[in-house]
Amino acid sequence: LRYHRIAEHHGSRISLTITKDPLCQQSDISEVAKSTVPVLELDKFPEEIVHLIHSRMPLRDAAHAACVSRSFLHSWRRYPNLVFSWQTFGLDMNEGTPYGRAKKLVDIIQTILKNHSGTGVKTLKLQARPCRNVITADQLDTWLQAAVKAGIVELALDLPQFYGLKRLKMIEINAPKVSTFLFRGSPMKISISNSSQLNSMTMNGQCYSGMFQYALTKLQSITSNLQTLTLLSSREAFNMPVSPDKFLHLRNLKIYCCGMENFDFFFSGFFSQCLSYTGKFLLIGPHFDVRRDSIIHEDSSADASDTRRVAEFHQRNLKKVAITGFCSAKSLIELTCQILESSSSLLYLVLDTTGGYDNTGICDYMERKAVMEALRGVEAIQKYIKGKVPSSVTLEVLERCGRCHIPKLHKLGPGLVIG
Template identity: 30%
Template sequence: MGMLSLNHLMLKQKRWSRRRTQALTLKQKRWSRRRTQPRNGSTITLVPQKDLLCQEGGERSTYLGPNLPEDIWCRILSLMSLQDAAQSASISHTFLRSWRCYPYLNFTKETLKQNASGKDYIARRLIMTVDQILTNHSGIGVKTLRLSFPYYCEVDACQLNRWLQIAITPGIEEVTLFLPPNYKKKYSFPCSLLFGGCGNSIKYIRLTECAFHPPVGFVCLRSLTKLHLYQVRITGDELGSLVSNCFALEKLELKCCDRLIFLKIPLWLERLSFLVVSECYMLQVIESKAPNLFTFRFFGGPVRLSLGESSHVKNLDIQLAYRPNSLLYAITELPSAAPNLETLTVTSVNEIVNTPMAADKFLNLKYLRIHLTGFSKAFCPDYDYLSLVSFLDASPTLETFILSVKQNDMKHDSVFGNALHVGSIPAHKHSRLRKVQIIGFCSAKSMVELTCHILENATSLESLTLDTIFDQFDQGTVVEHGDCGRRCVQKYSGCGLISREMILEAHEALRVVSIYIIGRVPPAVQLNVRGPCSQCHKVP
């Protein structure tokens, strides 16, 4: 409800009050002419109802609205934004009383509309505004507290603690604290504020750039369903003590927590279904016994991964951060660590060795995506894309295979001038494979061999998509064979920018398709080919 709706409501209140006053005035005139005579002979004057509106002390009420319960006014106010609610409180005594119980305290530069120029001025105004609002707040009825400060805003730790003490009261459900960078060495979240029943109603906690040291036996977050820690100083023992008592926990996200060496999740967290661990580079062990962990995303260094013998993890997204051989790690470690996988995404910045044959199998894997990217350096030119058949052989129930390759420099053995070695590896029939996409398809000899191998051995294949351009803004939309162009996928900025070498390579890849691929496509398979954009990818 915005200010327009509020003004409409106030106008209706004034009309209702005017009609009520006119009716009371008419009733007063009528009763002033009538007197009743009781049995004892005394005379009683009936007091007009209008006078009954007078408050104690003889002052007449100035209230101009319907006599609604206080909780109704609080509900009306809660439907407004923080900005509109504050303005309403400044023009109405009724809303002012309810404002002191406003439930959704969302303090950011955007919500407080601090658009003035000058970082120092914005920081001072932001801190002053937050302090004024929280100082005048009763602390009653708070459901959400979000404190988000820009990087140039310096907040005093004592003042921050006072704000948290006002807002974190019984009944609060969400606490988000987004501090400027490098605050984690300056500020420690006061866990004592969660004692005394104040933490039992919290469902979501998000902390950034601070220290968080819950004591042993910390049992104050019984209702917590989501915990998100970013750039937070917390040890494995402290985190274990915290989550082991959060029986309602469903989602746990840890990012850039550089004090974590091990992460252990106990068996009794039966509701935990989603786990994200990213850029915790000191982490060495991840051990989860949570029986219903369904999705796991990992971005970091090599770790010893243990998800339990009866792991229910079905979705896994993994990348060894800025280190080579993520594919090697995935095919040697994951079949035994996560035997029930159904979808797997592996990202690699470089593969120094070819992908070996797997010792174990992904017996339930249905969706596999491999993303190869070589940031500042080219992906290893000696890598044999045909070795990715190891993943296909290890996945007897695989239905969808997507390979995306981003190469900044096209250095590889071209299929032109070299003989293809189709059938050079033992042929396994991939009887369940129905959909294959290769994004960033190029003229590399081993990539052409991989494509031909799939066409010959995927007996249930329904569609093959070959996209000669890797565009991070457009991966998935295809056109029928015969239309090798692509439409601009960005309405205003066009397709993604790529180098001249990659545009030339895309045209070479189109030649490869016409010479080596089209003749091998079975009649039942739909071939989709995409080339460079005629508008955005012109050769300079």
């Protein structure tokens, strides 16, 4: 049976009609299925119950319900989960001009926040990056002032780099209950007046530069109780601090190197020193055709005998390290060996030579040359890492997928063997 909601303007009554699903047989439909069954008379429910029901609806459905019910309209003014994106409002990304699409999204957000009381907001997710030619810094400030109040718990900002003629220079948060903060944009000053509840943070600097350096030198002062930190960056010019700031309660650290073909992975090991509690360190770097510092490729000038070590590097809390997109880069071999030698509590080391997989379990797409680089990564593990793994550490090496990746290898380069 398929249920359809019908709104009736008789007080605040919501009814359901039961209609025949095309897949049902005629004999499965009883006479009662043809009738209208009243299931909710909102005037009989306490206001808080109505608000609870309304708050469980997705934003788009909640807005529609507010159009047909006085009780839901009253609840709409303190709807708690504000998620503003193209997907939320069902907008067609291919319709009209980029400016027209952005203007439509901005107008919808403006209307919703204008009719919202500003109280009761628990979640604000704002995808404003596609609106850079429409939105201004002053307008964004007005939106945040309207929605970010003392009771907010989750704040996610996907920002464009410029707003009109003014660049956003600082984000100031005075909400004491924020536990999750997601930011996408260029590094900028972030002030959180009370960060005691903040335990999860994502700083997405993809398409920008300097997010890793910013995190190592600026974040600790505003993240006293942070437990999970995720960082993304596309460009870095490392000037590594002598002693990176420690995050006193950090347990999980994820580093995504987005499109950094010549990134020196060795420096990313300093991030693991930020872990003060027993925790996990995950490094994700995409494959390229051939790493210039490949320790395996015949055309590379990398010298396998001359490897770096930092005597002061010690990590007593690291339990698990996982590297996705492991390749034959000399700097990545150096990083892995440094971690093995300096992490006395390490129990698991996972080296994934592929690009990982999505939420459905399907392998991420890899070009033919990237698959070949993955094979070089396996060879580098055998040559330079496997023999240095202590007996107390479990090493897991994830290789190319026979179904998704190997069919691309019609012709292998010299010295590469599938086995």
